Amino acid sequence: MIKEMKLVLFIPLIIGVTGCASLGVEPWERDLLAKDEMSLNAAPVDSALDDHIYFSKEASSGGKGFGGGGCGCN
Amino acid sequence: MVARGLAVVDVVVINTMKNKTEKTNIKAALTIATAALLGTSNFTKAETTSIANVEENAWEFDSAFLFYSEADRVSAGEAIFNATKTFTDEEVLNLKLTVDALTGASANGGVAQPNVQTFTRPSGSGQYTIAAGDTPLDDTFHDTRVQLNGQWTQPIAPNYTASGGVHISKEYDYLSLGVNGNLAFDFDRKNSTFSAGFSYFQDKFTPEGGIPKAFSSMLIGDSSLPNWDDEFAKTRIGSEDTKTTTDILLGFTQVINRRMITQFNYSYSMVDGYLTDPFKIISVVGGFNSIDAGVAQDYIYESRPDSRIKQSIYAQSLYHFDKSVLDISYRYMWDDWQITSHTIDSRFRIPLGDAFGRESYIQPHFRFYQQSAAEFYKPFLIDGAALPTYASADYRIGEMTTFTVGLKYGLLVNNGHDLSFRLEYYRQTPTDAGFDEPGVLKGVDLYPTIDAIIAQVTYSF
Numbered sequence: 001m002i003k004e005m006k007l008v009l010f011i012p013l014i015i016g017v018t019g020c021a022s023l024g025v026e027p028w029e030r031d032l033l034a035k036d037e038m039s040l041n042a043a044p045v046d047s048a049l050d051d052h053i054y055f056s057k058e059a060s061s062g063g064k065g066f067g068g069g070g071c072g073c074n
Numbered sequence: 075m076v077a078r079g080l081a082v083v084d085v086v087v088i089n090t091m092k093n094k095t096e097k098t099n100i101k102a103a104l105t106i107a108t109a110a111l112l113g114t115s116n117f118t119k120a121e122t123t124s125i126a127n128v129e130e131n132a133w134e135f136d137s138a139f140l141f142y143s144e145a146d147r148v149s150a151g152e153a154i155f156n157a158t159k160t161f162t163d164e165e166v167l168n169l170k171l172t173v174d175a176l177t178g179a180s181a182n183g184g185v186a187q188p189n190v191q192t193f194t195r196p197s198g199s200g201q202y203t204i205a206a207g208d209t210p211l212d213d214t215f216h217d218t219r220v221q222l223n224g225q226w227t228q229p230i231a232p233n234y235t236a237s238g239g240v241h242i243s244k245e246y247d248y249l250s251l252g253v254n255g256n257l258a259f260d261f262d263r264k265n266s267t268f269s270a271g272f273s274y275f276q277d278k279f280t281p282e283g284g285i286p287k288a289f290s291s292m293l294i295g296d297s298s299l300p301n302w303d304d305e306f307a308k309t310r311i312g313s314e315d316t317k318t319t320t321d322i323l324l325g326f327t328q329v330i331n332r333r334m335i336t337q338f339n340y341s342y343s344m345v346d347g348y349l350t351d352p353f354k355i356i357s358v359v360g361g362f363n364s365i366d367a368g369v370a371q372d373y374i375y376e377s378r379p380d381s382r383i384k385q386s387i388y389a390q391s392l393y394h395f396d397k398s399v400l401d402i403s404y405r406y407m408w409d410d411w412q413i414t415s416h417t418i419d420s421r422f423r424i425p426l427g428d429a430f431g432r433e434s435y436i437q438p439h440f441r442f443y444q445q446s447a448a449e450f451y452k453p454f455l456i457d458g459a460a461l462p463t464y465a466s467a468d469y470r471i472g473e474m475t476t477f478t479v480g481l482k483y484g485l486l487v488n489n490g491h492d493l494s495f496r497l498e499y500y501r502q503t504p505t506d507a508g509f510d511e512p513g514v515l516k517g518v519d520l521y522p523t524i525d526a527i528i529a530q531v532t533y534s535f
Contacts, residue, residue, distance in 0.1 A: 030332075038394055040390060062323075
């Protein structure tokens with residue numbers, strides 16, 4: 001089950017690496033991608049606050065960024 | 075409880091709405107202050123408060139205040155002040171100050187009982203009692219934390235960007251120092267990016283009352299007796315301990331088309347040192363055949379392994395519809411404590427146009443999280459049975475499902491600044507990972523749900 005899940009997740013990665021020619025945009029097609037809300041960390045302050053909450057309340061951390069130490073809350 | 079939680083609202087930053095042509099005096103003043111603190115040459119120029127000069131040396135500021143409150147348990151307030159300056163050659167300096175304060179009651183690890191229970195405070199001075207049927211909560215938790223982060227990012231060669239940062243965090247009983255570094259490589263017209271990063275943290279923990287001896291019994295009695303301090307000291311092995319955390323993060327980002335971008339990360343994290351929670355205990359209860367079946371006979375301090383290796387994969391996609399933006403991510407984490415977890419996080423940003431006289435948006439948020447228990451998680455131990463090598467009754471490493479629902483509302487206010495509000499409801503539902511409950515434990519709630527409200531205001535200028 002877990003292995004299958006990992007496979008499903010990495011298939012797009014493999015496609016991404018091997019099929020670059022068919023993916024992506026030209027520089028003049030970045031009008032939407034250039035918007036702040038299309039950035040991968042569109043609200044860094046929210047992310048930092050959320051990370052702190054979930055780090056101290058659950059057994060997982062990191063993934064999107066560093067899971068790190070930094071507080072005595074867990 | 076649920077109804078209260080669902081009535082949530084939320085706040086964040088709308089960078090896209092920024093109007094750089096208008097700057098206010100507060101920004102000029104902060105620019106001067108920041109420049110002065112850093113000792114940069116901007117000071118003299120900014121001091122003249124020429125609006126044009128401030129623009130030329132523009133800093134972006136984000137300020138946020140978050141309130142977190144659990145029903146009948148912990149409440150916390152956290153404030154962030156974030157300053158970012160982009161220099162002409164794409165060098166970016168980011169400085170962040172975080173201050174938080176926490177107070178309230180926290181589960182001590184013991185199980186509820188059909189009778190009143192008495193526990194000793196972590197400091198060793200004084201006791202607290204828990205009513206029959208209630209989950210034992212220690213209400214002595216108070217802490218204030220100050221954290222500073224600095225990050226410098228710059229291009230180092232065509233298509234290569236490097237970043238480095240430092241971190242310091244200080245609490246009453248905790249000190250954390252950290253460094254991090256990251257290198258990113260863009261290719262295929264910058265549609266693809268590989269990145270590799272590391273971070274290292276060195277933490278020192280000096281808990282109130284010292285470090286308890288693993289599995290020693292909590293001393294309970296009259297703390298004013300002359301021999302109390304000596305007896306309490308016998309349950310301690312020192313005043314402080316340390317841990318280190320080393321993280322490696324590999325990432326790949328791919329632009330799919332004009333509307334879609336995806337990211338994949340793999341992370342490997344090694345934590346070594348003191349990973350036990352010195353404030354947590356485990357109830358030792360009478361066995362199935364005992365006349366005291368399920369009745370607490372003793373409370374012993376928990377013990378966890380001194381290392382943990384966590385790994386995770388993370389995938390995220392953003393899709394721009396005609397107007398709205400969907401941001402969805404999934405994380406799978408596994409570690410050598412046999413904990414696995416799934417996290418799905420999604421946000422859907424809907425612009426409202428000028429519907430309320432100002433440019434604004436709403437953003438519903440949904441998060442789902444599920445974890446399995448650590449192999450040494452035990453909600454209680456049986457009296458007379460052999461002690462395991464490690465054991466913890468901390469529900470946070472037990473089997474659990476949580477979800478968060480929230481709403482954020484953001485708007486462009488005067489001078490092109492962004493104001494946002496966020497209100498969320500968070501529920502933790504610990505579940506039974508298959509432990510048979512002897513005697514009286516069948517009649518109490520060993521896995522109580524926890525409800526919390528998260529409220530946040532953010533102002534960016």
